[in-house]
Amino acid sequence: MSDRIFGGIGLVLAIFFAWQASIIQESFLSDIVGPKVFPYIIAAVMGLASIYFLVKPDPEPDWPTAGRLAEIGLAALVMFAYAQALPAFGFLIATAIAAAYLTWRLGSRPLESVLIGVGTSVGIYVIFRLLLGLSLARGPFGF
Numbered sequence: 001m002s003d004r005i006f007g008g009i010g011l012v013l014a015i016f017f018a019w020q021a022s023i024i025q026e027s028f029l030s031d032i033v034g035p036k037v038f039p040y041i042i043a044a045v046m047g048l049a050s051i052y053f054l055v056k057p058d059p060e061p062d063w064p065t066a067g068r069l070a071e072i073g074l075a076a077l078v079m080f081a082y083a084q085a086l087p088a089f090g091f092l093i094a095t096a097i098a099a100a101y102l103t104w105r106l107g108s109r110p111l112e113s114v115l116i117g118v119g120t121s122v123g124i125y126v127i128f129r130l131l132l133g134l135s136l137a138r139g140p141f142g143f
Contacts, residue, residue, distance in 0.1 A: 002061050007053030014047035071105060078102065090139015091129075096121035 021039030064072070082098040089097075100117025104110060125143075128134045 001057070002063075003053045003057030007050045007057070010046055010050030010053065014043045014050055017046065018043035075102060075105060086137040088139075090141070090143065091136040092121050092125055092143060093139050094137070095124065 018040060021036050021043060024036050024039070026034055026036070078098055078101055082094055085094040085097075088094075096117040098117070099120040100113045103116045104113035108116060125136065129136050
């Protein structure tokens, strides 16, 4: 039953996402693909996955314990705090902290988590900012 509820909610979200993508204003200077294609792909994948859950639900789903649900909730709060911290601390610092916390909760040791967080943050910064030239949130140090 819970899989069907999850599938139904996912299908409604996929339809809403596709509708929102359909009302994106396109500029006459856009590329061949345009800004709508990627959201349509996401909506299609989400819709197909949701239909699978509606058609073929798990007869005996395993629900996480209360402690695991609390950890999932805390991870969601960390992602919310990350979005709020981006303008204040910038991409590098906020991403390093969020990635370090999340990898620590996934089972890495604390020192490994810090190294992974910093490596993830710097790696993404190099790819998106330096190589692709995309704009990322600048922190108090200007990067």
